[in-house]
């Protein structure tokens with residue numbers, strides 16, 4: 001019997017218009033374009049500035065574009081999963097709000113909290129529903145409004161992050177295409193190095209938590225960097241070995257965009273030529289769950305049906321993962 005796989009059949013994205021440049025950041029905190037470019041590789045990031053807009057608004061725009069591009073009526077969507085760490089509100093799930101905003105009713109939706117690995121973890125989850133035959137059309141959206149949890153007085157975190165949303169449609173195929181395999185890992189001990197201290201049940205919001213600036217991203221940069229460099233490359237190489245893939249067999253590496261040095265280190269461990277690596281960190285920064293689908297969207301025209309692609313990510317949790325897929329279509 002031919003195995004059914006889940007294949008990506010379209011991508012959509014949304015980027016807020018406002019560009020926060022390194023020069024503007026240099027007026028807000030003690031930093032410089034030179035430092036940010038040398039240590040991270042970011043030139044500018046997009047920020048959602050419109051009053052009353054949130055993660056679901058960006059995600060809804062990304063999903064609308066996806067539905068239009070794939071000519072899919074909202075009524076045909078069986079499930080929508082949203083990867084985010086910046087939900088509109090603690091509950092209900094942002095996925096439900098997105099579904100409502102795009103006209104997806106009478107279907108199922110939920111959120112996934114895996115920070116920068118959110119898209120890979122969610123894609124792996126969504127794959128199960130397609131492979132099992134239960135569902136025919138599943139949307140995976142990665143969306144984060146990082147500007148809502150960034151302290152723009154903290155130079156160690158504010159240059160890193162941006163806002164964006166991007167979505168893919170997954171459908172069944174019996175061709176030799178789609179999601180082949182994945183390796184997903186977590187280490188809860190890593191939570192101490194990267195988290196948001198307040199706003200949950202451990203430390204509910206209070207005047208004290210606001211005064212202590214505990215509603216922002218807390219990151220011990222070097223500890224996270226060290227773990228990211230080794231773990232992201234480890235799983236990328238592991239999935240290559242598992243499928244006997246050499247660097248020649250791989251068309252593209254689509255890495256999470258947190259730091260150009262982490263991306264370069266991963267590509268080097270995979271023995272990959274830099275021209276096989278998708279990089280757009282200079283334009284958008286780290287958009288957390290959105291980076292990988294945003295890369296697929298940004299470079300969609302380069303992708304050819306059957307291309308072997310490796311996705312790789314590392315993020316808060318700690319979470320990390322790699323996913324091996326064969327691209328499903330040629331862009332018209």
Ligand code: UT7
Nearest residue numbers: 030031032035039116155156221222224225228258259315
């Ligand atoms: O996607 C989620 C996972 N997150 C990541 O993958 C991020 C991983 N970490 C990193 O990418 C890097 O650690 C950072 C980009 C956050 C920091 O780069 P670094 O090379 O590790 O710098 P550092 O923290 O060791 O700081 C070096 C120096 C320090 O000054 P002193 O103590 O040497 O005088 C910092 O205070 O750079 C200083 N510094 C800055 N200087 C100018 C830190 N941030 C800035 C800044 N501008 N924005």
